[in-house]
Amino acid sequence: MPMSKEDNELLTRVENGAPMGEMIRQHYWLPAVPSIKLEADGAPVRIRLLGKNYVAFRATDGSVGVLDEQCPHRKASLALARNEDNGLRCIYHGWKFNVKGEVVEAPNHTGDQAQFCKHVRVNRYTTADRGGIVWVWLGKGDTPPPFPDLPFIDLPPNQRSVTSAEVPTNWVQGVEASMDSSHVGVLHESTTQITAGGGNERMLMTKALAPKLEFEERPYGYRYAALRTLPDGQVYARVNNFVMPWYGIICPPDANGPTTVFFSTPVDDVTHRAWFVHFNPKRPLGMTVMSASPDVWNFPPLPPGGPNENWGQNRDLMKRGHKTGFPQHLGTEDFAMFISQGPIVDRTDEQLCSADGAVLRVRQMLLKAAREFMEGKAPTMAHHPELDYRKIRSIGGVISNPGEWRQLADL
Template sequence: MAMTVEENDLLTRVERGAPMGEMIRQHYWIPAVPSARLEADGAPVLVRLLGSDYVAFRTTDGRSGLIDERCPHRKTSMMMARNEHNGLRCIFHGWKVDVEGKVVEAPNQVGDQAQFCKRVKTSQYGVEERGGIVWVWLGKGDTPPRFPDLPFTHLPADQRSVTSVEVPTNWVQGVEASMDSSHVGVLHESTTQITAGGGNERMHMTKALAPRLEFEERPYGYRYAALRDLPDDKVYARVNNFVMPWYGIICAPDANGPSTVFFSTPIDDVTHRAWFVHFNPTRKLGMTVMSATPDVWNFPPLPPGTRATAFGQNRDLMKRGHATGFHQHLGTEDFAMFLGQGPIADRTNEQLCSADGAVLRVRALLLKSAREFIAGKTPTLADNPELDYSRAISIGGVLPAGTDWRVLAETA
C-alpha cells in the first residue's frame, strides 16, 4: 500500500524539529566520524547531523570530542580553531573549548576568568569511541540511551574496516536498500561476479532473483530470511538483521568470510552519510574491496555524472557485459539508484511486490517509533529490557529443502 504525503514526510524529515529527527536525537547514538579521520592536535572535522553543524576533533592526549561548530562567543566557525593542549582555541579572540564542550579560557575577559567561563552556556554531548567510529548522543538529560554494541564494536582494528561517504539524497533511501534482498542479484550482478568469482555462495543470488521472505521480530528490530530455491532440493538462505534506526547487518558471502554492516545516517533532509563496516569476528579481515579504501571519509565513490548524463553510466561497458555500467564499486551502484529516486523518494505512487516485505517493515518500525515519540513515550525498540545488540548476527548457507532457516541462526 502506497504511503500518504504526511507519512512520507514523517518517515524522512529530520530537520527543524521534525519528530523523526527529534526521536533519533534523543534515543539513539549517532555515528559521527570514523576514528581514523581524527588526528591528535589535527584539524577539526566538520560534521553535520540532523540539519545541525558540529566539529569533531582529537585532543593532545588522544580523546575524541564533538562540539557545536559556532564558537559560543561571537559565533565564528571552530573549523578554523587551533587544536592544542587538549582543546580547540578560536582564532578570533582566543576562547578555548575543551573536549567536553566547556569553555575553559576566555583571554579577553577582564577579572576572574575562571568564574566567567563557568557561566558561559554551551551544548555538551556524550561521545563514545568504539569499533573504529566516534559516536555522539545529541539528546537532553543525564542518562544516555543504551549504546548499540553491535557485533563489530569490540573487535580489534585488524578485524574490521570503516569507510563512509556523503550522498546527496534522503537517508531512508539508503536504509531501505540495506534490507532489499531482491535488488542484489540484479543491480550487483556484475559486482558480485567480479568480487566473488564463480565458487562463492553469494552467486546464488544472481540466479534466483525472487526470494521468499520469512520474518521474525526482534527487540532491536527484526531479522529475516531470504530463501532461494536451488537444484537438488536445496535452498540458499540468507539471514539478515535490521537494527533500529538504520543498521542493515548483512551475512557473510561464505563460511568464515567477512560480514558487512550498511547504515545511512541523516545529515539533513536531502543528504545522508553512507557507512560501510566490513568485519570478520573470527580472524583478521585482510585486504577486501571494502577495506582497500583510499579515504575513510569519501569512499566508496559517488557516480561520476549528473542526471543529464545518467549519473555517468558507462554504456560501452554495458555493451561488453557489465550489468549496470557503474563499475567503480558496489556502493556506487546503490548510490546511482538513490540519486535516480530523487532527493526524497516519493513513496505515494509506488507499486510494490512480494519482494518488498523487508522494506515495508523498515518503514513501519521507523514510523511506529516516531509516533510513540510524538505521544510522549520512549520508543519500544529504543529501550526494550530484552534489547541485546550483540545478538544481531547475520548468517547464510545452503540447506536441504524444508529445513527451518533458524538452524543457521542458532549456530551463529
C-alpha cells in the first residue's frame, strides 16, 4: 500500500524541529567525521547534521570536540578558528573554547574574565572517538543514550576502514537501500564480480533474483533472511540486520571475508552522508577497494554527470558487458539510483512487490519511533531493556533447506 503524504513527510523531514529530526537528536548518537580526518591542533572540519552546522576538532591532547559552527559572540565561523593549546580560538576576537564547548577565554572582556566565561550561553555536546569515527550526541540533558557498540567498534584499526560521501538526496533513500536485498544481484552484479571475482559466493544472487524473505524482530530493529533456491535445490541464505535508526549490517561474501556496515545519516532534508565501514573481525583487513580509498571524506565517488548526461552513465562500457555503466564503485551505483529518484522520493504512488518487505519494515520502525517521541515517550528501539548491539551478527551461506537460516545465524 502506498504511503500517505503525511507519513512521507514525517519519515523524511529532519530540519526546523521536525519530529523525526528531534527524535534522532535526542535518542541517538550521530557519526560526525572519520577519526583520521581530525589532526591534533589541525584544521577544524565543518559538518552539518539535521539541518544545523557544526565544527569538529581534535585538541592538542588528542581529545575531540564538536561545537556549533558560529561563535556565540559575534557569530563568526569557528571553521576559521586557530586550534591551539587544547582549544579553538576564534580569529575574530580571540574567544577560546575547549572540547566540552566551554568558553575558557574572552580576551576582549574587561573585568573578571573567568566569571564572564562561565555565564556565556553555549550548547555543549558529548563526543566519543570510537571505531574510527568521531561521534556526537546532540541531545539535551546529562545522560546520553546507549552507545551503538556495533561489531566494528572495538576492532584494532588494521581490521577496519571508514569512508563516507555526501549525497544530494534525503537520508531515507540510502537507509532503504541498505535493506533492499533484491537489488544487489541486479544493480551490483558487475561490481561484485570485479571486486571479488567470479568465485564470490555473493554471485549466487544473480542466479535467483527473487528471494523469499523471512523476518525476526530484535531489540535493536530486525534481522531477516533473503533465501534463494539454487539450481541444485540448495538454498543460498543471506542474513542481514537493520539496526535503528539507519544501520544496515551486511553479511560477508564468505565466512572469513570482510563485511560492511552501511549507514546514511541526515545532513538536512535533501542531503545525506553515506557511511561505509568495511571490517574483518577475524584478521587484518589488508588492501581493499575501501581501505585503499584516497579520500575518506569523499568516497565512494558520486556519479560523474548530471541528469542531462544520465548522471555520467557509460553506455559504451555497458555494450562491453558491464551491467550498469557505473564502474567507479558499488556505492556509485547506489548513489545514481538515489539521485535519479529525486531529492525526496514521492512514496505516495510507488508500486511495491514481495521483495520490498524489508524496506517496509524500515519505514514502519522509523515512523513508530517518531510517533513515540511525539507522544513524549522514549522510542522503544532506542531504549529497549534487552538492547545489546554486540550480539548482532550478519552471515551468509549455502544451506540444505530454508529453515536452517536461524541456526546459521546463531552459530
